Amino acid sequence: MSRFKHYRVRPGAPFRLADIDPTATPFLPEAEHHQREALELLAAELDRWQNLLHAEGRRKLLLVLQGMDTSGKDGTIRWVFSRTSPLGVRVAAFKAPTEEERARDFLWRCHQVVPRAGEIVVWNRSHYEDVLVPVVEGWLDKAELKRRYAQINDFERLLTETGTVIVKCLLHIDKDEQRQRLQARIDDPGKHWKFSLGDLEVRRKWDAYQLAYERAIRATSTAHAPWTVVPANDKTHRNLMIARLLIKVLRDMKISPAPANPAYAGLKVE
Template sequence: MASLKKYRVGSSFQLSQVSPGDTPFLEGNEAAQVAEIDELAGELDEMQDLLHAEGRRKVLLVLQGMDTSGKDGTVRWVFSRTSPLGVRVTAFKAPTDDERARDYLWRCHAVVPRTGEIAVWNRSHYEDVLVPVVEGWIDKAEAKRRYAQINDFERLLVETGTVVVKCMLHIDKDEQRERLQARIDTPGKQWKFSMGDLEVRTKWSAYQQAYDKALRATSTDHAPWYVIPANHKRHRNLMIAKLLMKTLREMKLKAPPADPALKGMIIK
């Protein structure tokens, strides 16, 4: 039986230990896999209702990965049955001038989940220990300080009622090439392609090394990282859905007790 434990990042973890093409959570034929994802999406909707009804805690799902790793697709499939009132998605792009005028965590703190809500971050504060490291904008000492600041930030969230789930969507360079080419070859998807994607692609090895360091430094007991083999899209969706459901079940969510004032009430 497939286990999430293998994909949880520890202190000696290396990204090369996980094959992007792994599919340990796929069983049966395509129809069965799609049905399982759909069932999990429905269960996730029920759990989100309980999270909202309980009114004490919240969940933050962080999705990180190289370009084309499937962050948008994950949101589209995993939350396909969930009420938009209970799930809020934020996409982090290059910082604006206003955001650069403040500390790098400011824009993240502004969109943390509210009580009873699941917040999904498409990219995140981890961009600030990936791009600046690869581009040489910060040195090793500053990167180390940022790792510590991020750990403290996430500890604050956890200690104030947020459960943090962090997923690194892991694809290989050949898979990215195919997905980028598909965007170019499909007129309706060309808007997703940027020439900047090719510039980043030339630094693939540097980004893999930056991810290695960031994952190890910031996978903590209170906010662990999971590496999701993501070459296969259905596997990616299924694994993340299973991880989320496991997390929500372990929260032991309960609806508030019945209101005795409503007992026997008849609406005419």
């Protein structure tokens, strides 16, 4: 049985976020000295797959990273893509929407940064913010929320039907782990730039966010774009699991090498 099975949210199944243990480490090698080595090897392997995807030049890979503050979205990107080239991997970060963005539908800004053929794009936060923040803040009624879930599923179907494979990961940490990580940012003046007082406001709404995540994941884990909940208290485990997931997905894509062009056979450059 695939080690991913327990963490992949089955479409339509009853799903409870509390059933996933944030401290679990099923993808961590037993010997600690093997961990860094394992990550190096996976990062290098991911680079080789990215090159193949680029050479094929036809399909696309979209990695959606969601998670509470300090859950490790930046760290995941740093480590998992530590060996790939910026030629083929691009990050789009979603902040609070600008005035220009709010003047359009919530998927408008996402559509502008979908991967092009042959490319891997990582969304650091995503369109899912629009079914989290407004829900917790009480800005959306139930009917509107339901419409948004359906709009998200339709949008993601458009992308998958046009050659994009979507991998959605929730970086799952517990509340005490967040406390420690926020405290570390406060205690180290060199990390103050990563912190704002607003982070504490959001933390006070922890339970409401967990519930909003649970509902969003339940409503949007589809056959074409399933969610994976990544136990992320252990940073190395988080990185290894996501790297392995991406490699598995790329392998399953059965990428064909770029074809030779018979017109070039025997050509001599002068």
